[in-house]
Structures are given as structure tokens and as C-alpha cells.
Amino acid sequence: MKESPMFSYPVGTLATLRASAWIGSLLGLLLGLNGCAGLSASTSLSSPDAGIHSAFTVQTKDGNASARVITSADRCPEISIDGQTQAMQLRAAPGTMPLRSGAQKDTKAAVFPLRSCEAPLPRGTTSAKVGGVSLPLAPAVAQRILIIADTGCRLKASEQAFQLCNDAKDWPFAEVVKSAAALKPDLVIHIGDMHYRESPCPATLAGCAGSPWGYGMDAWTADFFQPAQPLLKIAPWVFVRGNHESCARAGQGWYRFFAVQPWSAARSCNDPANDDEADFPDPYGVPLNADTQLIVFDSSRTGTKDLRPGDTAYGKFLSALQQVDQLSGKMSHNFFLSHHPVLAFAPASQPGKIYNGNPGLQSVMRTLHPGRLFGDEIDVAMHGHVHLFEALNFSSQHPTSFVLGNSGSQNEGALPEVLPAGAQPSPGAMVASFLTRSAYGFALLTAKKSDWHMTEYTVDGKPIIECDLVKSTSNCRRVGVE
Numbered sequence: 158m159k160e161s162p163m164f165s166y167p168v169g170t171l172a173t174l175r176a177s178a179w180i181g182s183l184l185g186l187l188l189g190l191n192g193c194a195g196l197s198a199s200t201s202l203s204s205p206d207a208g209i210h211s212a213f214t215v216q217t218k219d220g221n222a223s224a225r226v227i228t229s230a231d232r233c234p235e236i237s238i239d240g241q242t243q244a245m246q247l248r249a250a251p252g253t254m255p256l257r258s259g260a261q262k263d264t265k266a267a268v269f270p271l272r273s274c275e276a277p278l279p280r281g282t283t284s285a286k287v288g289g290v291s292l293p294l295a296p297a298v299a300q301r302i303l304i305i306a307d308t309g310c311r312l313k314a315s316e317q318a319f320q321l322c323n324d325a326k327d328w329p330f331a332e333v334v335k336s337a338a339a340l341k342p343d344l345v346i347h348i349g350d351m352h353y354r355e356s357p358c359p360a361t362l363a364g365c366a367g368s369p370w371g372y373g374m375d376a377w378t379a380d381f382f383q384p385a386q387p388l389l390k391i392a393p394w395v396f397v398r399g400n401h402e403s404c405a406r407a408g409q410g411w412y413r414f415f416a417v418q419p420w421s422a423a424r425s426c427n428d429p430a431n432d433d434e435a436d437f438p439d440p441y442g443v444p445l446n447a448d449t450q451l452i453v454f455d456s457s458r459t460g461t462k463d464l465r466p467g468d469t470a471y472g473k474f475l476s477a478l479q480q481v482d483q484l485s486g487k488m489s490h491n492f493f494l495s496h497h498p499v500l501a502f503a504p505a506s507q508p509g510k511i512y513n514g515n516p517g518l519q520s521v522m523r524t525l526h527p528g529r530l531f532g533d534e535i536d537v538a539m540h541g542h543v544h545l546f547e548a549l550n551f552s553s554q555h556p557t558s559f560v561l562g563n564s565g566s567q568n569e570g571a572l573p574e575v576l577p578a579g580a581q582p583s584p585g586a587m588v589a590s591f592l593t594r595s596a597y598g599f600a601l602l603t604a605k606k607s608d609w610h611m612t613e614y615t616v617d618g619k620p621i622i623e624c625d626l627v628k629s630t631s632n633c634r635r636v637g638v639e
């Protein structure tokens with residue numbers, strides 16, 4: 158495949174950028190990122206294709222997809238879809254977005270000097286090219302599905318948590334991507350929390366020196382686009398939204414780049430008055446084959462306490478979960494994807510204590526399905542948020558559940574290999590088997606006749622756990638030592 162011009166900025170575009178004072182101050186940051194190609198004086202001036210920063214495919218609902226291009230050119234590029242050339246549409250214009258409070262004391266307005274462009278790729282599309290480079294398309298039957306979550310480099314002053322973003326051992330997302338891309342997946346799922354660089358790196362810490370921070374393009378480039386390129390090039394992505402991408406945090410970027418819904422003023426995260434709409438979009442289905450689909454659920458604004466009728470989030474989640482029930486009735490097998498775990502555990506700082514699944518989601522799910530929490534058609538639940546691997550199989554009727562949040566962001570502790578006696582992630586959820594690992598890694602889901610198989614890999618691509626999935630059960634075992 159032709160080498161794409163990612164991260165190069167055409168001279169003509171640079172001149173335009175220089176004419177704009179607010180972009181000028183940001184340009185140094187964008188061009189100064191570690192590992193970026195930076196300005197190429199030889200880049201063609203004649204075509205908007207030359208300004209392409211990233212080009213990728215977002216898998217949307219019902220087998221459709223959306224081509225996405227982020228460009229420094231002053232207009233969106235053309236795209237050739239099945240041989241027919243058309244202009245891509247503007248999704249979000251360049252600009253400095255209104256300041257959101259963020260999750261940290263240090264905050265600044267998010268600057269996006271680049272425009273986001275899009276074009277629909279209807280189901281059945283066989284080729285899509287931008288600037289002569291082919292965009293990846295999902296096959297009608299997806300058999301190899303790569304899963305990552307919680308990938309960004311944590312810079313969080315409120316917890317004095319600063320990952321060494323310049324050290325591939327301490328922040329291994331780029332290594333994870335390299336190993337994962339070698340497996341040649343048909344589809345990539347990111348189960349949320351891509352953006353973690355919320356605070357400036359302390360001056361005394363060389364390991365993250367020079368890192369951009371905040372919710373603008375520079376931090377998004379360093380945390381996601383640059384390391385993710387090898388996987389963005391070879392497969393379409395299903396993006397699941399995490400709490401780091403809620404409107405109050407990095408939501409402005411979420412809607413510019415990844416959301417399946419059209420960008421609009423109400424869905425921009427620019428005005429807190431619209432957050433109740435932008436933070437609770439409808440769930441949707443992504444078919445993997447004729448009888449199995451992913452159901453993508455946005456849990457980005459759930460909290461750590463039970464929700465009650467009358468709470469805004471309660472009503473929003475109830476409506477969304479009713480839609481999940483409708484969606485899951487359309488297929489024989491359904492994999493539920495939400496960033497926050499429902500039937501799983503999280504380590505607590507107090508010795509011997511563990512947390513159960515997300516109370517906000519559980520409290521609403523219990524209204525619709527008091528025992529199982531999920532409808533009967535949900536076979537498997539997959540999540541991120543907790544920075545480790547977990548596989549839970551239940552002797553009760555609950556769907557087997559996985560936590561896959563160990564793909565790069567800072568480890569936050571381990572779970573015991575043997576759970577405390579009587580541990581249940583929700584009352585009545587009887588854990589028949591439990592397997593966990595806290596080291597970094599990623600997972601690959603592969604079709605196996607009418608069932609599925611999951612392999613958990615180490616950062617360098619060594620299989621470490623194998624799981625057979627049959628309907629709503631799983632059987633996992635360690636296959637290697639680390």
C-alpha cells in the first residue's frame with residue numbers, strides 16, 4: 158500500500174495557517190511532536206489530499222461505514238467510492254473550541270487547527286480511496302476482531318499520576334498497535350478512553366517532557382492518532398465512548414473524529430447546555446455476520462452511585478437500554494459493548510477489597526432485567542475502564558463478561574487471582590470461573606464455526622490466555638508464562 162502522507166503539512170497550507178494568529182501559536186506544538194514527520198517542504202501544494210493528517214474508517218450501524226479524513230487543507234479532499242469520485246463533506250471546521258471545565262485544575266481551550274471531513278460508505282462498498290490511498294473496509298463476515306481499550310498516556314495532576322509518555326515500556330500503546338496490526342484483523346474495536354493527556358507534564362519529569370496536553374488536536378495526535386496509524390490503515394474501527402470522551406472532558410474531539418452521529422452544534426460538546434443530548438446518544442448494532450452483532454452502548458456519563466428515577470441519566474440510560482433490547486431481538490447472538498463494566502470487578506485501594514460493576518448502569522439495568530441485568534439475547538459483554546484483563550463465567554444465567562482495559566494507559570492495580578468468598582459483581586451473579594491479568598496487552602476475537610474464540614496477547618504479541626466462547630459462557634485458561 159502506498160505510504161500515506163500522515164502528519165505532513167503542505168507549505169501552502171502552512172502559509173494559510175501562519176496567517177491565522179491563533180493557529181500559529183499551536184503549530185509549533187503540532188509539528189514538534191515526538192516522532193512526527195513534521196513539515197515536508199517537498200509536499201505538493203496543489204491538492205487538499207496533501208494535507209491529510211489521518212484517514213480512517215468508522216464502522217457505523219447496520220453494516221455501513223463512514224470515511225473520515227482530518228486535513229490541514231482549506232477544503233475537504235475528494236474520495237473515490239467504487240470508482241465514483243465525489244467531494245468529502247465537512248464534518249467539523251477548524252477552530253478554537255469554547256473552554257470546557259475539564260477534569261483538571263489546569264485547563265485551556267481546545268484548539269483544532271485541522272478540519273474533519275467525512276463521506277458515507279454504504280454497506281457493500283468495495284473500494285474507497287482518498288489521495289490514492291485505499292481506506293480499509295469490513296468484509297461482509299468479520300472473522301478476526303481486534304479489541305483494545307484504555308490506551309492513552311495518563312497525565313493527571315489531580316492524582317499526581319504521570320505516565321512516561323516518551324517511554325514505550327511505561328506507555329506501550331504504540332507497541333500494542335504494532336503487534337495487533339501484525340494479526341491482520343478485519344475489524345478493530347476500541348472500548349473507550351483514548352485521551353488521557355489532561356495536565357502538563359511536570360518540568361522535573363523527563364519521561365513525559367514535551368508532551369502536549371489538554372483536549373485539542375495536539376494531545377489527540379500524540380495520544381491516539383500517531384500511535385494508532387498502523388491499525389487505522391488496515392481495518393475499520395468500532396469506537397466505543399469512554400468517560401474520558403464525555404463532553405466535559407475530551408468530548409469535543411470525540412464528536413469531531415469518531416462519533417457515528419452527524420456533528421452538529423448540539424452534538425459538539427461545546428455548550429454544557431447541550432451535554433444531556435450529546436452525552437447520551439442512541440445505541441446501535443454492528444453486524445459481524447448473519448446472526449451475530451455488536452451492540453455499541455455509550456456509558457460515558459455514568460457514575461459510581463446508583464441512579465434513581467428522576468435523575469436525567471436514569472431516564473436517558475433507560476431509554477437507551479430499551480433500544481438495546483429492541484436491537485438484540487433482531488439477531489440470535491449479541492455482544493454488548495460499554496466502556497464501564499457491568500458484571501465484573503475493579504481493584505480498590507484498601508487491601509482485600511474489590512469493587513463491583515458500575516452502580517450507575519446496574520441500577521438502571523435492574524429496572525428492565527432485575528436478575529440478569531441484560532436481556533436474554535445478550536450472550537457476551539465486553540468492557541474497558543479498569544486497566545487490566547478479566548474474564549468472568551457465571552453458573553447463573555448472566556452473560557460471560559470481559560474487561561479489556563489494559564492496552565496502554567497506566568496500570569491501577571491488580572485483582573486477586575482468587576476472588577473473596579461470595580464475591581458477586583451483582584446480586585445473584587454466581588461466578589463460576591474468573592481469570593485476570595494486570596500486565597498490558599490486547600485481545601483478538603476469532604470466529605470458530607458457530608462460536609467464538611478469544612486470545613489475550615502480551616504487548617509483544619505472545620498468546621497468554623485462550624478462551625472458548627459458547628453462547629453466554631466462556632472457558633478461559635492460561636497458555637503461557639510471563
Ligand SMILES: [Fe+2]
Nearest residue numbers: 350399400542
Ligand atoms: Fe474509563
